[in-house]
Amino acid sequence: MTDHTTRLDHVVLWVADPVAAAGFYENTVGLEPLNVAEYTEGKVSFPSVRVNEETILDLAPHSLVERMNMLPGSADSAGHPVNHVCLALPSVGFDALRARLAAHGVPVSDIGYDSSGARGNATRNFYFQDPDGNVFEARHYA
Incomplete structure (x- = not known):
């Protein structure tokens, strides 16, 4: 294929x-x-x-x-660095990622709402950094 x-x-x-x-x-x-x-x-x-x-x-x-x-x-x-890389996750994955980051002591931003992206407006999003300072956004769409 x-x-x-x-x-x-x-x-x-x-x-x-x-x-x-x-x-x-x-x-x-x-x-x-x-x-x-x-x-x-x-x-x-x-x-x-x-x-x-x-x-x-x-x-x-x-x-x-x-x-x-x-x-x-x-x-x-x-x-x-690139400004940030965005990971789109299902709702459950979004919540699980946020919980894992908290469990590992990784600071995260507040949750945002209606952030525009490749598939329209995301239901929720937040940002975090890896240990090298690369910024990531996590989001999920409805």
């Missing part, structure tokens, strides 16, 4: 410690880690975490900066 619709495949996040970052995303955010053992064994350049069957977050160590030469100036992106 060939699917030619445009989708978000991955986002690369700069992190100080990819193994610790993978642990945060697994234990606190609830995402599946990928290639962590392979990274620690030196077989791959970075681990990832799975957002869903189609999207992952790559956890790139700052040491990769010298290999960011795909375009002139690409290496200058190291350490320059």
Whole structure:
């Protein structure tokens, strides 16, 4: 089966410690880690975490900066964060994420309402940061 619709495949996040970052995303955010053992064994350049069957977050160590030469100036992106990445969750997942973040002592913003996004206005949303300062929004749609 060939699917030619445009989708978000991955986002690369700069992190100080990819193994610790993978642990945060697994234990606190609830995402599946990928290639962590392979990274620690030196077989791959970075681990990832799975957002869903189609999207992952790559956890790139700052040491990769010298290999960011795909375009002139690409290496200058190291350490320059994206404003935020948004995770859309079902209502139960939204509540579970907020509870896990609280259990791990991760500060979160107040809950917002009617925030505009890719699928219209979200019922609720909030923001949090990972240990490397990458900002995430969690939301759910009705």
